[in-house]
Amino acid sequence: MSPNRVAGGVLLVLVVAVGCARKPAEQPSAPNGQVVPDGPQPAGTEAAPMPRSRRFVGFKSVSVTPGELASLVSYLPEPIGKLYGSDAACFTDLDGKAFAWEYAGGPIRLWLEFEEKGQSTVPERFPLKADDWLAKGETGHVVFWVRRGVSDKINAALKRAGKPEGATEAVGLGVTVSSSAGGMNGSIAYDNPLWFGWVGHAFDDRPWAEVALPDYVPTPVLVLEARERKGGNREPRNAKLTLKVQRVKPE
Numbered sequence: 361m362s363p364n365r366v367a368g369g370v371l372l373v374l375v376v377a378v379g380c381a382r383k384p385a386e387q388p389s390a391p392n393g394q395v396v397p398d399g400p401q402p403a404g405t406e407a408a409p410m411p412r413s414r415r416f417v418g419f420k421s422v423s424v425t426p427g428e429l430a431s432l433v434s435y436l437p438e439p440i441g442k443l444y445g446s447d448a449a450c451f452t453d454l455d456g457k458a459f460a461w462e463y464a465g466g467p468i469r470l471w472l473e474f475e476e477k478g479q480s481t482v483p484e485r486f487p488l489k490a491d492d493w494l495a496k497g498e499t500g501h502v503v504f505w506v507r508r509g510v511s512d513k514i515n516a517a518l519k520r521a522g523k524p525e526g527a528t529e530a531v532g533l534g535v536t537v538s539s540s541a542g543g544m545n546g547s548i549a550y551d552n553p554l555w556f557g558w559v560g561h562a563f564d565d566r567p568w569a570e571v572a573l574p575d576y577v578p579t580p581v582l583v584l585e586a587r588e589r590k591g592g593n594r595e596p597r598n599a600k601l602t603l604k605v606q607r608v609k610p611e
Contacts, residue, residue, distance in 0.1 A: 417465030418572040419581045419605065424460045424503065428536075432458060432505055436514065443517050453514070455531075455556060456507030459567045459582055467496045467608050468573070470535055474554070478588075478597035481553045486533075493546040494608070497539025504582060504603050506533045508556070509549075531556045535603075554599040555586035562587045571605075578606045 430447045433440075433454070444450040451458070469492040474482045487493060495502070510518075510526035518525050531554075534547030555561045566583040573579055582603040588596035 415464065416570075416572070417607075418570065419461040419463045419502070419568075421567050421569045422460050422462055422501075424458045428460065428503055429458065432456065432507065436510075437518075437521070437523065439521060440514055440517055443513075451507060453511045454507040454509075455511075456505065457565070457584065458503060458505040458507075460501065460503045461581065462499075462501055463495075463573075463605075464499045465573050465607055466498045466500060466539065467494065467541070467610055468605050469494050469608055470502070470537075470603065470605050472533065473602045473604060475600040475602075476554070476598070478595060479599070481557070481599075482550055486548050487546065493535050493537070493544060495537040495539050495541075495544055496611075497537075497541035498610075500537055500539025500541075503536045504534070505536075506531065506584075506601075508532075527551075529557070533601075554601060555588075558586070558588050558597065560589040562589060573605060573607050576607055576609070578604050580604050 426447065429451055433447050433450045436450070441447070441450060444453065471489070471492045472486050474484055474486075476482070508528060509530040509532060510528055512528060515525040515528065529552045530549055531552065532547055532549045533553075534545065537544040555563070564583075564585045564587075566585075568581065571579060571581045580602050583600065584602075585598070585600040587598050590596065
């Protein structure tokens with residue numbers, strides 16, 4: 361072999377060796393094909409820190425617990441509970457409705473506002489502004505409920521047991537609060553208020569899953585609205601209940 365061919369062969373080997381030395385190592389890839397860094401990144405390419413999430417200030421809807429449901433029918437004699445087999449069945453027979461929330465950003469005050477068309481069974485607001493239901497805790501749990509005191513079925517059972525019967529037209533509405541600064545209970549009773557005196561109605565309830573509470577601004581967290589199905593020769597009646605909440609300044 362001539363000296364020129366030997367030199368050319370050596371030069372080719374050197375070029376290949378140098379080329380291999382300069383080739384960057386392959387980086388592992390993520391399943392979606394993106395390159396996964398395998399070491400420190402150059403200055404100026406660090407990922408920006410994740411922003412801190414702000415604490416939610418408002419109402420978040422939660423389920424009414426079995427214990428809370430039991431407390432709403434606990435005033436009835438024990439045999440009545442056995443008659444229905446469950447607190448939920450008893451509460452349903454009383455035309456009951458209950459809603460619950462967790463809240464943050466208190467203290468808060470709560471009240472009910474009413475709108476009626478074709479009748480007048482309740483005031484426009486309860487409690488009055490000077491007596492609003494006040495929850496002093498910064499965080500807490502709220503339950504709103506409405507139900508009859510007794511039903512025809514309950515009265516029949518009470519009569520068989522030799523106990524005094526109740527007035528089926530008596531309907532209670534109330535709010536129960538447990539909070540970081542103590543509890544609060546408020547309620548009122550009316551005779552067949554809103555839709556309770558009707559033969560039939562279409563019902564619409566809107567408990568929003570999450571409601572932010574702006575600073576010191578009245579905010580609805582629940583709307584219950586009923587429309588009478590038949591009005592005979594008159595226009596069907598309409599009744600609306602709104603639970604409102606407002607943040608207040610701590611004392």
